[in-house]
């Protein structure tokens with residue numbers, strides 16, 4: 555079947571990881587298409603923090619700048635969603651909702667999904683009054699009344715960490731069964747503990763967390779989401795995964811997966827990466843992919859050299 559476009563590299567996902575890969579490749583004069591579904595993980599937040607040179611920038615503005623930068627080097631950024639990757643190195647076909655692309659190499663930078671506890675009102679506040687990462691948003695809520703909701707094994711760690719930003723931290727274990735050690739650690743750091751199921755979270759001026767019918771007023775809540783890498787494309791095409799949860803697709807130091815020609819960067823393979831790490835991983839993958847294409851270019855040149863130039867007449 556004839557594809558409606560051809561690129562040396564197709565990048566799936568136009569967050570900071572994908573765009574950073576595209577920037578390196580575009581500047582290396584590779585033909586690159588980025589396909590992006592336009593739903594970066596931090597889209598719920600007003601501002602992004604901790605990314606040197608960009609601290610306090612709205613997430614949408616950060617990516618607008620990124621798209622403008624890659625487009626300077628003739629990278630095409632195409633809105634859309636890749637549904638499947640088929641074929642093999644130098645002959646990949648990517649199925650989109652509205653057509654197909656072919657590529658020699660593929661970079662997957664599709665990010666991850668944050669799964670939250672099923673508490674009424676919680677999702678509506680995600681990225682606003684309900685946050686996940688103390689390093690990203692702790693400073694903005696220093697010395698405020700901070701709640702931490704129990705959900706998974708990271709929850710206690712998050713509560714202990716937040717005592718660096720505020721003396722007023724309350725832990726709501728909710729569905730997390732505190733061990734004796736965890737309880738001792740929390741109490742030693744001055745964290746208050748409110749047992750029972752959280753019934754509702756509402757923004758009523760203060761953030762109100764209701765447990766057993768009792769309203770607790772706070773300024774902000776942190777919950778460590780359970781991370782689910784958006785890696786169906788990689789798994790479908792046969793990329794190897796790690797044995798330990800979240801069973802992420804394995805990449806080597808160059809960002810290469812176990813399938814030749816397919817690379818991955820950012821949260822899809824590194825669930826703890828923040829913006830700066832994801833961008834760095836994308837840039838690293840950009841150089842790896844370019845080197846791999848150069849190896850092909852040199853191999854082709856050697857074949858031509860063996861055949862030799864046409865004889866002079």
Ligand SMILES: Cc1cc2nc3c(=O)[nH]c(=O)nc-3n(C[C@H](O)[C@H](O)[C@H](O)COP(=O)(O)OP(=O)(O)OC[C@H]3O[C@@H](n4cnc5c(N)ncnc54)[C@H](O)[C@@H]3O)c2cc1C
Pocket residue numbers: 566567568569570571572589590591592593594595596597598599601602603604605634635636637663664665666668680681685686687690691784787819820821822827828829830832
């Ligand atoms: C609420 C919140 C706030 C955060 N705040 C900060 C912060 O202040 N500082 C910080 O350093 N980190 C922050 N983070 C973490 C940050 O969002 C991630 O580190 C970063 O987004 C990872 O970048 P990425 O490029 O890997 O993925 P993403 O930014 O998620 O980008 C992935 C892109 O791929 C697209 N995509 C997915 N599937 C497909 C497909 N099949 N076809 C085409 N496109 C696809 C998505 O729509 C998306 O546009 C925050 C996270 C959350 C949840």
